[in-house]
Amino acid sequence: MCAEACPVSLLPQQLLWYSQAEDHERLEAHNLFDCIECGACSYVCPSNIPLVQHYRSSKSDIKKAQEEKVKSTQARERFEFRKQRIELAEKEREAKRAARREAAKQAQASTGTDAMADIVAAAQARAAAKTTSPEQELAKLQRAVSSAEMRVEKAQVKLDSALENAEPTEKINILSAALSGAQQKLEKAKVRLAEHSN
Amino acid sequence: MAFRQVSSPHAHGAQNTARLMQLVVWATIPGLIALTWHFGWGSFINVMLASITAVISEALILKMRRRPVGFYLGDYSAVVTAVLLGLALPPLCPWWVVVIGTVFSVVIAKQLFGGLGYNPFNPAMVGYVVVLISFPIEMTTWVTPLALLPDGITHPDFLESLKLVFFSTSPMDGVTGATPLDSFKHAAGLTVDQIYQQDSLFSQAMFAGVGWEWVNLGFLVGGIVLLGSRVFTWHGPVAMLVTLALMSLIFWDSGSSQSPGSPLMHLFSGASMMGAFFILTDPVSSAVSNRGRLIYGALIGILVYIIRAWGNYPDAVAFAILLANFTAPFIDNYTLPRTYGHTDRRKATERLEDK
Numbered sequence A: 001m002c003a004e005a006c007p008v009s010l011l012p013q014q015l016l017w018y019s020q021a022e023d024h025e026r027l028e029a030h031n032l033f034d035c036i037e038c039g040a041c042s043y044v045c046p047s048n049i050p051l052v053q054h055y056r057s058s059k060s061d062i063k064k065a066q067e068e069k070v071k072s073t074q075a076r077e078r079f080e081f082r083k084q085r086i087e088l089a090e091k092e093r094e095a096k097r098a099a100r101r102e103a104a105k106q107a108q109a110s111t112g113t114d115a116m117a118d119i120v121a122a123a124q125a126r127a128a129a130k131t132t133s134p135e136q137e138l139a140k141l142q143r144a145v146s147s148a149e150m151r152v153e154k155a156q157v158k159l160d161s162a163l164e165n166a167e168p169t170e171k172i173n174i175l176s177a178a179l180s181g182a183q184q185k186l187e188k189a190k191v192r193l194a195e196h197s198n
Numbered sequence B: 001m002a003f004r005q006v007s008s009p010h011a012h013g014a015q016n017t018a019r020l021m022q023l024v025v026w027a028t029i030p031g032l033i034a035l036t037w038h039f040g041w042g043s044f045i046n047v048m049l050a051s052i053t054a055v056i057s058e059a060l061i062l063k064m065r066r067r068p069v070g071f072y073l074g075d076y077s078a079v080v081t082a083v084l085l086g087l088a089l090p091p092l093c094p095w096w097v098v099v100i101g102t103v104f105s106v107v108i109a110k111q112l113f114g115g116l117g118y119n120p121f122n123p124a125m126v127g128y129v130v131v132l133i134s135f136p137i138e139m140t141t142w143v144t145p146l147a148l149l150p151d152g153i154t155h156p157d158f159l160e161s162l163k164l165v166f167f168s169t170s171p172m173d174g175v176t177g178a179t180p181l182d183s184f185k186h187a188a189g190l191t192v193d194q195i196y197q198q199d200s201l202f203s204q205a206m207f208a209g210v211g212w213e214w215v216n217l218g219f220l221v222g223g224i225v226l227l228g229s230r231v232f233t234w235h236g237p238v239a240m241l242v243t244l245a246l247m248s249l250i251f252w253d254s255g256s257s258q259s260p261g262s263p264l265m266h267l268f269s270g271a272s273m274m275g276a277f278f279i280l281t282d283p284v285s286s287a288v289s290n291r292g293r294l295i296y297g298a299l300i301g302i303l304v305y306i307i308r309a310w311g312n313y314p315d316a317v318a319f320a321i322l323l324a325n326f327t328a329p330f331i332d333n334y335t336l337p338r339t340y341g342h343t344d345r346r347k348a349t350e351r352l353e354d355k
Protein backbone atom coordinates (compact mmCIF):
# COMPACT_ATOMS: atom_id res chain seq x y z
CA MET A 1 0.00 0.00 0.00
CA CYS A 2 2.97 2.29 0.51
CA ALA A 3 3.59 2.39 -3.22
CA GLU A 4 -0.01 3.52 -3.68
CA ALA A 5 0.43 6.25 -1.09
CA CYS A 6 3.65 7.71 -2.43
CA PRO A 7 2.91 11.00 -4.22
CA VAL A 8 5.97 10.67 -6.45
CA SER A 9 5.40 7.02 -7.36
CA LEU A 10 8.37 5.53 -5.63
CA LEU A 11 8.50 2.00 -4.25
CA PRO A 12 9.02 2.53 -0.52
CA GLN A 13 9.32 -1.20 0.17
CA GLN A 14 12.19 -1.59 -2.27
CA LEU A 15 13.82 1.59 -1.04
CA LEU A 16 13.75 0.19 2.48
CA TRP A 17 15.40 -3.04 1.37
CA TYR A 18 18.15 -1.29 -0.44
CA SER A 19 18.71 1.32 2.22
CA GLN A 20 19.11 -1.44 4.79
CA ALA A 21 21.52 -3.13 2.42
CA GLU A 22 23.27 0.20 1.77
CA ASP A 23 23.08 -0.53 -1.93
CA HIS A 24 23.58 3.00 -3.15
CA GLU A 25 23.39 2.23 -6.83
CA ARG A 26 20.05 0.50 -6.49
CA LEU A 27 18.78 3.36 -4.38
CA GLU A 28 19.74 5.83 -7.08
CA ALA A 29 18.12 3.66 -9.71
CA HIS A 30 14.95 3.69 -7.61
CA ASN A 31 15.11 7.49 -7.56
CA LEU A 32 15.64 7.80 -3.83
CA PHE A 33 16.54 11.45 -4.32
CA ASP A 34 13.06 12.17 -5.64
CA CYS A 35 11.64 11.23 -2.25
CA ILE A 36 10.17 14.36 -0.73
CA GLU A 37 10.17 12.86 2.74
CA CYS A 38 6.47 13.45 3.08
CA GLY A 39 6.01 10.36 5.21
CA ALA A 40 2.89 9.13 3.44
CA CYS A 41 4.42 5.68 3.06
CA SER A 42 5.18 5.52 6.75
CA TYR A 43 1.71 6.78 7.59
CA VAL A 44 0.03 3.86 5.87
CA CYS A 45 2.58 1.25 6.88
CA PRO A 46 0.82 -1.30 9.06
CA SER A 47 4.14 -2.36 10.55
CA ASN A 48 5.05 1.20 11.61
CA ILE A 49 8.40 1.02 9.88
CA PRO A 50 10.26 4.35 10.20
CA LEU A 51 10.75 4.55 6.45
CA VAL A 52 11.56 8.24 6.21
CA GLN A 53 14.31 7.95 8.79
CA HIS A 54 15.88 5.16 6.79
CA TYR A 55 15.68 7.22 3.60
CA ARG A 56 17.15 10.29 5.23
CA SER A 57 20.10 8.43 6.60
CA SER A 58 20.67 6.76 3.23
CA LYS A 59 20.48 10.08 1.47
CA SER A 60 23.08 11.61 3.72
CA ASP A 61 25.25 8.51 3.38
CA ILE A 62 25.10 8.81 -0.39
CA LYS A 63 25.86 12.53 -0.27
CA LYS A 64 28.80 11.94 2.00
CA ALA A 65 30.12 9.20 -0.25
CA GLN A 66 29.83 11.48 -3.25
CA GLU A 67 31.60 14.33 -1.51
CA GLU A 68 34.35 12.01 -0.46
CA LYS A 69 34.68 10.80 -3.99
CA VAL A 70 34.97 14.36 -5.29
CA LYS A 71 37.51 15.14 -2.61
CA SER A 72 39.59 12.11 -3.33
CA THR A 73 39.61 12.81 -7.07
CA GLN A 74 40.71 16.35 -6.36
CA ALA A 75 43.45 15.13 -4.07
CA ARG A 76 44.56 12.63 -6.64
CA GLU A 77 44.69 15.26 -9.37
CA ARG A 78 46.59 17.61 -7.12
CA PHE A 79 49.06 14.93 -6.21
CA GLU A 80 49.61 13.96 -9.81
CA PHE A 81 50.08 17.57 -10.84
CA ARG A 82 52.59 18.06 -8.06
CA LYS A 83 54.53 15.00 -9.15
CA GLN A 84 54.58 16.31 -12.70
CA ARG A 85 55.72 19.74 -11.57
CA ILE A 86 58.55 18.33 -9.45
CA GLU A 87 59.67 16.16 -12.30
CA LEU A 88 59.66 19.10 -14.63
CA ALA A 89 61.69 21.24 -12.23
CA GLU A 90 64.12 18.38 -11.68
CA LYS A 91 64.59 18.06 -15.41
CA GLU A 92 65.19 21.76 -15.83
CA ARG A 93 67.76 21.75 -13.07
CA GLU A 94 69.42 18.74 -14.57
CA ALA A 95 69.55 20.50 -17.91
CA LYS A 96 71.09 23.60 -16.32
CA ARG A 97 73.65 21.54 -14.49
CA ALA A 98 74.54 19.78 -17.71
CA ALA A 99 74.87 23.11 -19.51
CA ARG A 100 77.10 24.49 -16.79
CA ARG A 101 79.25 21.39 -16.81
CA GLU A 102 79.51 21.72 -20.54
CA ALA A 103 80.50 25.39 -20.27
CA ALA A 104 83.11 24.62 -17.64
CA LYS A 105 84.58 21.91 -19.78
CA GLN A 106 84.77 24.20 -22.73
CA ALA A 107 86.33 26.97 -20.65
CA GLN A 108 88.90 24.55 -19.30
CA ALA A 109 89.65 23.33 -22.72
CA SER A 110 90.17 26.86 -24.11
CA THR A 111 92.11 28.50 -21.21
CA GLY A 112 93.83 25.54 -19.70
CA THR A 113 95.26 25.95 -16.10
CA ASP A 114 94.82 29.79 -16.05
CA ALA A 115 91.19 29.34 -15.20
CA MET A 116 92.04 28.21 -11.67
CA ALA A 117 94.08 31.33 -10.96
CA ASP A 118 91.27 33.48 -12.35
CA ILE A 119 88.76 31.93 -9.98
CA VAL A 120 90.95 32.56 -6.94
CA ALA A 121 91.52 36.17 -7.95
CA ALA A 122 87.82 36.75 -8.41
CA ALA A 123 87.08 35.32 -4.97
CA GLN A 124 89.63 37.60 -3.34
CA ALA A 125 88.16 40.63 -5.10
CA ARG A 126 84.67 39.74 -3.81
CA ALA A 127 85.93 39.41 -0.22
CA ALA A 128 87.66 42.78 -0.43
CA ALA A 129 84.48 44.43 -1.67
CA LYS A 130 82.55 43.09 1.30
CA THR A 131 84.66 44.68 4.04
CA THR A 132 83.64 48.27 4.77
CA SER A 133 85.79 51.19 5.65
CA PRO A 134 85.97 52.34 9.36
CA GLU A 135 84.31 55.71 8.46
CA GLN A 136 81.31 53.95 7.02
CA GLU A 137 81.08 51.73 10.09
CA LEU A 138 81.16 54.74 12.41
CA ALA A 139 78.44 56.52 10.46
CA LYS A 140 76.29 53.42 10.63
CA LEU A 141 76.61 53.15 14.41
CA GLN A 142 75.83 56.82 14.86
CA ARG A 143 72.69 56.39 12.75
CA ALA A 144 71.68 53.51 14.96
CA VAL A 145 72.10 55.57 18.12
CA SER A 146 70.09 58.48 16.82
CA SER A 147 67.25 56.27 15.60
CA ALA A 148 67.16 54.52 18.99
CA GLU A 149 66.92 57.92 20.65
CA MET A 150 64.00 58.80 18.39
CA ARG A 151 62.24 55.62 19.35
CA VAL A 152 62.69 56.29 23.06
CA GLU A 153 61.22 59.73 22.62
CA LYS A 154 58.21 58.39 20.76
CA ALA A 155 57.56 55.78 23.41
CA GLN A 156 57.82 58.45 26.10
CA VAL A 157 55.25 60.63 24.30
CA LYS A 158 52.85 57.75 23.93
CA LEU A 159 53.14 56.79 27.56
CA ASP A 160 52.61 60.37 28.67
CA SER A 161 49.49 60.82 26.61
CA ALA A 162 48.16 57.52 27.91
CA LEU A 163 48.75 58.62 31.46
CA GLU A 164 47.02 61.94 30.78
CA ASN A 165 43.96 60.27 29.29
CA ALA A 166 43.84 57.82 32.18
CA GLU A 167 43.86 54.80 29.92
CA PRO A 168 43.47 51.27 31.38
CA THR A 169 46.43 50.04 33.36
CA GLU A 170 47.20 47.15 31.03
CA LYS A 171 47.80 49.56 28.19
CA ILE A 172 49.99 51.73 30.35
CA ASN A 173 51.93 48.70 31.43
CA ILE A 174 52.49 47.70 27.83
CA LEU A 175 53.59 51.20 26.89
CA SER A 176 56.02 51.52 29.77
CA ALA A 177 57.48 48.13 28.91
CA ALA A 178 57.94 49.37 25.34
CA LEU A 179 59.65 52.51 26.65
CA SER A 180 62.11 50.58 28.79
CA GLY A 181 62.85 48.25 25.89
CA ALA A 182 63.65 51.22 23.65
CA GLN A 183 65.85 52.69 26.36
CA GLN A 184 67.80 49.43 26.66
CA LYS A 185 68.34 49.34 22.89
CA LEU A 186 69.61 52.91 23.01
CA GLU A 187 72.08 51.93 25.73
CA LYS A 188 73.37 49.05 23.65
CA ALA A 189 73.81 51.22 20.56
CA LYS A 190 75.73 53.79 22.60
CA VAL A 191 77.98 51.09 24.05
CA ARG A 192 78.76 49.78 20.57
CA LEU A 193 79.52 53.28 19.30
CA ALA A 194 81.88 53.84 22.20
CA GLU A 195 83.61 50.52 21.56
CA HIS A 196 84.09 51.39 17.94
CA SER A 197 85.52 54.86 18.51
CA ASN A 198 88.06 53.42 20.97
CA MET B 1 13.99 24.87 25.11
CA ALA B 2 15.44 22.24 22.85
CA PHE B 3 13.66 21.10 19.72
CA ARG B 4 14.11 17.49 18.88
CA GLN B 5 14.63 16.78 15.21
CA VAL B 6 11.63 14.77 14.15
CA SER B 7 10.92 13.77 10.62
CA SER B 8 7.63 13.05 8.99
CA PRO B 9 5.15 11.46 9.43
CA HIS B 10 3.96 13.34 12.46
CA ALA B 11 0.82 11.26 12.68
CA HIS B 12 0.20 7.67 11.87
CA GLY B 13 -2.63 5.81 10.19
CA ALA B 14 -4.89 3.71 12.35
CA GLN B 15 -3.84 0.56 10.54
CA ASN B 16 -1.43 -1.83 12.16
CA THR B 17 -0.24 -5.29 11.30
CA ALA B 18 -2.32 -7.05 13.94
CA ARG B 19 -5.51 -5.39 12.77
CA LEU B 20 -4.71 -6.08 9.15
CA MET B 21 -4.09 -9.73 9.87
CA GLN B 22 -7.28 -9.99 11.92
CA LEU B 23 -9.16 -8.52 9.01
CA VAL B 24 -7.73 -11.18 6.73
CA VAL B 25 -8.80 -13.87 9.18
CA TRP B 26 -12.33 -12.46 9.34
CA ALA B 27 -12.44 -12.27 5.56
CA THR B 28 -11.88 -16.01 5.27
CA ILE B 29 -15.05 -16.70 7.24
CA PRO B 30 -17.47 -16.83 4.28
CA GLY B 31 -15.20 -19.36 2.62
CA LEU B 32 -14.86 -21.34 5.84
CA ILE B 33 -18.62 -21.40 6.33
CA ALA B 34 -19.10 -22.64 2.78
CA LEU B 35 -16.48 -25.33 3.29
CA THR B 36 -18.02 -26.44 6.55
CA TRP B 37 -21.51 -26.46 5.09
CA HIS B 38 -20.59 -28.54 2.09
CA PHE B 39 -17.80 -30.72 3.39
CA GLY B 40 -18.45 -31.08 7.09
CA TRP B 41 -16.44 -30.05 10.11
CA GLY B 42 -13.11 -31.09 8.65
CA SER B 43 -11.98 -27.67 7.47
CA PHE B 44 -12.99 -26.06 10.73
CA ILE B 45 -10.94 -28.61 12.66
CA ASN B 46 -8.02 -28.08 10.26
CA VAL B 47 -8.11 -24.35 10.85
CA MET B 48 -8.25 -24.69 14.61
CA LEU B 49 -5.56 -27.31 14.77
CA ALA B 50 -3.30 -25.36 12.44
CA SER B 51 -3.79 -22.14 14.41
CA ILE B 52 -2.90 -23.77 17.70
CA THR B 53 0.14 -25.45 16.18
CA ALA B 54 1.21 -22.23 14.52
CA VAL B 55 1.01 -20.20 17.71
CA ILE B 56 2.95 -22.78 19.69
CA SER B 57 5.66 -23.30 17.09
CA GLU B 58 5.98 -19.57 16.47
CA ALA B 59 6.42 -18.98 20.20
CA LEU B 60 9.05 -21.69 20.43
CA ILE B 61 11.04 -20.54 17.43
CA LEU B 62 10.88 -16.92 18.59
CA LYS B 63 12.25 -18.03 21.91
CA MET B 64 15.05 -19.85 20.15
CA ARG B 65 15.77 -16.82 18.01
CA ARG B 66 15.73 -14.66 21.16
CA ARG B 67 13.03 -12.37 19.86
CA PRO B 68 10.23 -10.85 21.95
CA VAL B 69 7.61 -13.58 21.84
CA GLY B 70 4.59 -11.53 22.83
CA PHE B 71 5.29 -8.79 20.32
CA TYR B 72 5.62 -11.06 17.32
CA LEU B 73 2.78 -13.35 18.33
CA GLY B 74 0.61 -10.26 18.65
CA ASP B 75 0.86 -9.50 14.95
CA TYR B 76 -1.34 -12.52 14.14
CA SER B 77 0.72 -13.38 11.08
CA ALA B 78 1.21 -16.95 12.27
CA VAL B 79 -2.54 -17.29 12.70
CA VAL B 80 -3.18 -16.03 9.18
CA THR B 81 -0.71 -18.51 7.75
CA ALA B 82 -2.32 -21.28 9.76
CA VAL B 83 -5.85 -20.33 8.75
CA LEU B 84 -4.94 -20.24 5.07
CA LEU B 85 -3.14 -23.55 5.30
CA GLY B 86 -6.02 -25.10 7.22
CA LEU B 87 -8.45 -23.98 4.56
CA ALA B 88 -6.28 -25.36 1.79
CA LEU B 89 -5.79 -28.79 3.35
CA PRO B 90 -8.45 -31.40 2.64
CA PRO B 91 -11.10 -31.71 5.34
CA LEU B 92 -10.76 -34.65 7.71
CA CYS B 93 -7.14 -35.27 6.82
CA PRO B 94 -5.14 -36.85 9.67
CA TRP B 95 -3.96 -34.46 12.37
CA TRP B 96 -0.27 -35.00 11.69
CA VAL B 97 -0.63 -33.73 8.15
CA VAL B 98 -1.94 -30.45 9.51
CA VAL B 99 0.71 -30.26 12.20
CA ILE B 100 3.62 -31.02 9.89
CA GLY B 101 2.39 -28.56 7.30
CA THR B 102 1.94 -25.81 9.85
CA VAL B 103 5.25 -26.34 11.59
CA PHE B 104 7.00 -26.32 8.25
CA SER B 105 5.20 -23.12 7.23
CA VAL B 106 5.92 -21.21 10.38
CA VAL B 107 9.34 -22.47 11.31
CA ILE B 108 11.07 -23.09 8.04
CA ALA B 109 9.27 -21.00 5.46
CA LYS B 110 8.85 -17.97 7.66
CA GLN B 111 11.01 -17.72 10.76
CA LEU B 112 14.18 -19.24 9.39
CA PHE B 113 14.14 -16.64 6.65
CA GLY B 114 13.92 -13.87 9.24
CA GLY B 115 10.27 -13.73 10.22
CA LEU B 116 7.39 -11.69 8.93
CA GLY B 117 8.44 -9.46 6.06
CA TYR B 118 11.52 -11.43 5.12
CA ASN B 119 10.08 -14.63 3.71
CA PRO B 120 10.63 -14.96 -0.02
CA PHE B 121 7.87 -17.55 -0.35
CA ASN B 122 4.36 -17.62 0.91
CA PRO B 123 4.62 -19.71 4.10
CA ALA B 124 1.19 -21.31 3.85
CA MET B 125 1.86 -22.49 0.33
CA VAL B 126 5.28 -23.85 1.23
CA GLY B 127 3.69 -25.91 3.99
CA TYR B 128 0.94 -27.04 1.68
CA VAL B 129 3.31 -28.16 -1.05
CA VAL B 130 5.53 -29.99 1.41
CA VAL B 131 2.65 -32.09 2.73
CA LEU B 132 1.18 -32.50 -0.74
CA ILE B 133 4.37 -34.01 -2.04
CA SER B 134 5.08 -36.03 1.10
CA PHE B 135 1.62 -37.47 1.71
CA PRO B 136 -0.14 -37.60 -1.65
CA ILE B 137 -2.83 -40.07 -0.58
CA GLU B 138 -4.00 -38.11 2.43
CA MET B 139 -3.82 -34.90 0.48
CA THR B 140 -5.90 -35.96 -2.49
CA THR B 141 -8.87 -37.50 -0.72
CA TRP B 142 -11.57 -34.93 -0.52
CA VAL B 143 -14.84 -35.29 1.25
CA THR B 144 -17.90 -35.61 -0.97
CA PRO B 145 -20.04 -32.50 -0.96
CA LEU B 146 -23.15 -32.72 1.18
CA ALA B 147 -25.52 -32.55 -1.75
CA LEU B 148 -24.03 -35.65 -3.32
CA LEU B 149 -24.09 -37.89 -0.30
CA PRO B 150 -26.57 -40.74 -0.58
CA ASP B 151 -29.81 -40.27 1.32
CA GLY B 152 -29.52 -41.00 4.98
CA ILE B 153 -25.79 -40.42 5.17
CA THR B 154 -24.46 -37.12 6.39
CA HIS B 155 -21.01 -35.88 7.19
CA PRO B 156 -19.74 -37.01 10.55
CA ASP B 157 -20.68 -34.60 13.31
CA PHE B 158 -18.11 -32.55 15.15
CA LEU B 159 -17.02 -35.15 17.70
CA GLU B 160 -17.01 -37.88 15.11
CA SER B 161 -14.85 -35.70 12.88
CA LEU B 162 -12.41 -35.06 15.70
CA LYS B 163 -12.16 -38.79 16.24
CA LEU B 164 -11.53 -39.32 12.55
CA VAL B 165 -8.87 -36.67 12.44
CA PHE B 166 -6.99 -37.92 15.46
CA PHE B 167 -7.47 -41.66 15.50
CA SER B 168 -8.34 -42.96 12.07
CA THR B 169 -5.51 -44.65 10.30
CA SER B 170 -6.89 -44.93 6.82
CA PRO B 171 -8.70 -42.30 4.82
CA MET B 172 -12.36 -42.83 5.41
CA ASP B 173 -14.55 -44.47 2.87
CA GLY B 174 -18.04 -43.62 1.92
CA VAL B 175 -17.85 -39.88 2.28
CA THR B 176 -14.82 -39.19 0.12
CA GLY B 177 -14.81 -38.53 -3.58
CA ALA B 178 -13.26 -36.67 -6.43
CA THR B 179 -13.11 -32.93 -6.85
CA PRO B 180 -14.32 -31.31 -10.07
CA LEU B 181 -10.76 -30.83 -11.23
CA ASP B 182 -10.02 -34.50 -10.51
CA SER B 183 -12.99 -35.66 -12.54
CA PHE B 184 -11.93 -33.62 -15.47
CA LYS B 185 -8.45 -34.99 -15.26
CA HIS B 186 -9.50 -38.59 -15.12
CA ALA B 187 -12.45 -38.54 -17.45
CA ALA B 188 -10.40 -39.04 -20.56
CA GLY B 189 -12.28 -39.68 -23.75
CA LEU B 190 -15.47 -37.99 -22.67
CA THR B 191 -16.60 -34.69 -24.04
CA VAL B 192 -17.37 -31.95 -21.59
CA ASP B 193 -21.10 -32.41 -22.06
CA GLN B 194 -20.82 -36.07 -21.30
CA ILE B 195 -18.87 -35.42 -18.16
CA TYR B 196 -21.44 -32.90 -17.11
CA GLN B 197 -24.24 -35.38 -17.58
CA GLN B 198 -22.57 -38.37 -16.03
CA ASP B 199 -20.92 -36.81 -13.06
CA SER B 200 -23.37 -35.67 -10.45
CA LEU B 201 -20.67 -33.30 -9.27
CA PHE B 202 -21.58 -31.19 -12.29
CA SER B 203 -25.10 -32.21 -13.14
CA GLN B 204 -26.38 -30.95 -9.80
CA ALA B 205 -24.29 -27.82 -9.76
CA MET B 206 -25.32 -24.33 -10.68
CA PHE B 207 -22.37 -23.46 -12.87
CA ALA B 208 -19.11 -25.07 -11.74
CA GLY B 209 -19.12 -27.95 -9.29
CA VAL B 210 -21.36 -28.83 -6.37
CA GLY B 211 -20.09 -27.23 -3.21
CA TRP B 212 -16.98 -25.88 -4.83
CA GLU B 213 -18.78 -23.03 -6.47
CA TRP B 214 -20.01 -21.94 -3.06
CA VAL B 215 -16.61 -22.22 -1.48
CA ASN B 216 -15.11 -20.11 -4.22
CA LEU B 217 -17.93 -17.61 -3.99
CA GLY B 218 -17.26 -17.39 -0.27
CA PHE B 219 -13.62 -16.57 -0.85
CA LEU B 220 -14.60 -14.13 -3.58
CA VAL B 221 -16.80 -12.27 -1.11
CA GLY B 222 -14.05 -12.23 1.49
CA GLY B 223 -11.58 -11.04 -1.10
CA ILE B 224 -13.82 -8.21 -2.20
CA VAL B 225 -14.19 -7.13 1.42
CA LEU B 226 -10.42 -7.00 1.75
CA LEU B 227 -10.10 -5.14 -1.52
CA GLY B 228 -12.69 -2.65 -0.26
CA SER B 229 -10.80 -2.10 2.96
CA ARG B 230 -7.66 -1.50 0.92
CA VAL B 231 -5.63 -4.36 2.27
CA PHE B 232 -4.29 -5.00 -1.22
CA THR B 233 -4.75 -3.60 -4.71
CA TRP B 234 -6.88 -5.15 -7.43
CA HIS B 235 -3.99 -5.73 -9.83
CA GLY B 236 -2.80 -9.16 -8.72
CA PRO B 237 -6.12 -10.98 -8.26
CA VAL B 238 -7.73 -9.47 -11.33
CA ALA B 239 -4.74 -10.26 -13.49
CA MET B 240 -4.70 -13.84 -12.28
CA LEU B 241 -8.42 -14.47 -12.72
CA VAL B 242 -8.53 -12.81 -16.12
CA THR B 243 -5.57 -14.80 -17.42
CA LEU B 244 -7.00 -18.01 -16.02
CA ALA B 245 -10.30 -17.29 -17.74
CA LEU B 246 -8.57 -16.33 -20.97
CA MET B 247 -6.40 -19.42 -20.97
CA SER B 248 -9.36 -21.70 -20.39
CA LEU B 249 -11.28 -19.87 -23.09
CA ILE B 250 -8.47 -20.28 -25.59
CA PHE B 251 -8.07 -23.98 -24.85
CA TRP B 252 -11.78 -24.60 -24.30
CA ASP B 253 -11.85 -26.50 -27.55
CA SER B 254 -15.64 -26.19 -27.64
CA GLY B 255 -16.05 -28.95 -25.12
CA SER B 256 -14.42 -31.82 -26.95
CA SER B 257 -12.99 -34.79 -25.11
CA GLN B 258 -9.63 -33.04 -24.99
CA SER B 259 -10.99 -29.93 -23.36
CA PRO B 260 -9.57 -29.19 -19.91
CA GLY B 261 -12.82 -27.51 -18.84
CA SER B 262 -14.77 -24.33 -19.14
CA PRO B 263 -13.62 -20.94 -17.87
CA LEU B 264 -16.35 -20.88 -15.24
CA MET B 265 -15.33 -24.28 -14.00
CA HIS B 266 -11.74 -23.13 -13.68
CA LEU B 267 -12.56 -19.87 -11.98
CA PHE B 268 -14.81 -21.50 -9.41
CA SER B 269 -13.00 -24.75 -8.72
CA GLY B 270 -10.20 -25.73 -6.49
CA ALA B 271 -8.34 -22.92 -4.83
CA SER B 272 -8.78 -20.33 -7.61
CA MET B 273 -10.49 -17.64 -5.58
CA MET B 274 -8.64 -18.34 -2.40
CA GLY B 275 -5.35 -18.18 -4.26
CA ALA B 276 -6.31 -15.03 -6.10
CA PHE B 277 -7.43 -13.04 -3.08
CA PHE B 278 -5.70 -14.54 -0.08
CA ILE B 279 -2.42 -16.01 -1.23
CA LEU B 280 -1.03 -14.10 -4.16
CA THR B 281 -1.84 -10.79 -2.50
CA ASP B 282 0.70 -11.48 0.25
CA PRO B 283 2.60 -8.18 0.25
CA VAL B 284 5.86 -9.80 1.27
CA SER B 285 6.31 -12.45 -1.38
CA SER B 286 4.55 -10.77 -4.30
CA ALA B 287 5.77 -8.09 -6.68
CA VAL B 288 5.64 -4.58 -5.28
CA SER B 289 4.62 -2.22 -8.07
CA ASN B 290 1.22 -2.19 -9.72
CA ARG B 291 2.59 -3.13 -13.10
CA GLY B 292 4.67 -5.80 -11.42
CA ARG B 293 1.57 -7.19 -9.74
CA LEU B 294 -0.25 -7.36 -13.04
CA ILE B 295 2.56 -9.41 -14.52
CA TYR B 296 2.86 -11.50 -11.38
CA GLY B 297 -0.87 -12.26 -11.29
CA ALA B 298 -0.95 -13.07 -14.99
CA LEU B 299 2.00 -15.40 -14.57
CA ILE B 300 0.18 -17.25 -11.80
CA GLY B 301 -2.97 -17.49 -13.90
CA ILE B 302 -1.03 -19.01 -16.79
CA LEU B 303 0.88 -21.42 -14.56
CA VAL B 304 -2.27 -22.55 -12.76
CA TYR B 305 -3.91 -23.34 -16.04
CA ILE B 306 -0.89 -25.10 -17.52
CA ILE B 307 -0.43 -27.34 -14.50
CA ARG B 308 -4.15 -28.06 -14.22
CA ALA B 309 -4.54 -28.87 -17.87
CA TRP B 310 -1.33 -30.66 -18.69
CA GLY B 311 0.42 -31.33 -15.40
CA ASN B 312 0.21 -34.21 -12.98
CA TYR B 313 -1.67 -32.44 -10.22
CA PRO B 314 -5.35 -31.65 -10.46
CA ASP B 315 -4.92 -28.28 -8.76
CA ALA B 316 -1.96 -26.03 -9.06
CA VAL B 317 -2.48 -22.79 -7.19
CA ALA B 318 0.18 -23.59 -4.61
CA PHE B 319 2.79 -24.55 -7.18
CA ALA B 320 1.97 -21.63 -9.41
CA ILE B 321 2.25 -19.16 -6.55
CA LEU B 322 5.54 -20.57 -5.34
CA LEU B 323 6.97 -20.44 -8.85
CA ALA B 324 5.80 -16.88 -9.22
CA ASN B 325 7.32 -16.01 -5.85
CA PHE B 326 10.65 -16.97 -7.37
CA THR B 327 10.15 -14.50 -10.16
CA ALA B 328 8.85 -11.64 -8.03
CA PRO B 329 12.23 -9.99 -7.36
CA PHE B 330 13.06 -10.27 -11.03
CA ILE B 331 9.75 -8.71 -12.03
CA ASP B 332 10.38 -5.95 -9.51
CA ASN B 333 13.68 -5.06 -11.12
CA TYR B 334 12.08 -4.31 -14.44
CA THR B 335 8.77 -2.77 -13.45
CA LEU B 336 9.73 0.34 -11.57
CA PRO B 337 7.01 2.93 -11.92
CA ARG B 338 7.79 6.20 -13.64
CA THR B 339 8.69 8.57 -10.86
CA TYR B 340 6.98 11.94 -10.83
CA GLY B 341 9.03 14.40 -12.86
CA HIS B 342 10.88 11.75 -14.83
CA THR B 343 10.16 11.05 -18.46
CA ASP B 344 11.17 7.43 -18.46
CA ARG B 345 10.89 4.37 -16.30
CA ARG B 346 14.18 3.19 -14.97
CA LYS B 347 15.44 -0.26 -14.29
CA ALA B 348 16.59 -1.33 -10.88
CA THR B 349 19.65 -2.90 -12.39
CA GLU B 350 20.72 0.36 -13.95
CA ARG B 351 24.29 1.18 -13.03
CA LEU B 352 25.64 4.66 -12.83
CA GLU B 353 28.19 4.06 -15.57
CA ASP B 354 25.48 2.98 -17.98
CA LYS B 355 24.05 6.44 -18.26
Ligand code: SF4
Residues within 6 Å of the ligand: A005, A006, A007, A008, A009, A010, A012, A034, A035, A036, A037, A038, A039, A040, A041, A042, A051, A052
Ligand atom coordinates in the same frame (compact mmCIF):
# COMPACT_ATOMS: atom_id res chain seq x y z
S1 SF4 C 1 8.40 9.78 2.17
FE1 SF4 C 1 9.30 9.53 0.12
S2 SF4 C 1 8.92 7.42 -0.42
FE2 SF4 C 1 7.56 7.88 1.29
S3 SF4 C 1 5.66 8.51 0.34
FE3 SF4 C 1 6.82 10.37 0.68
S4 SF4 C 1 7.98 10.70 -1.21
FE4 SF4 C 1 7.23 8.59 -1.26
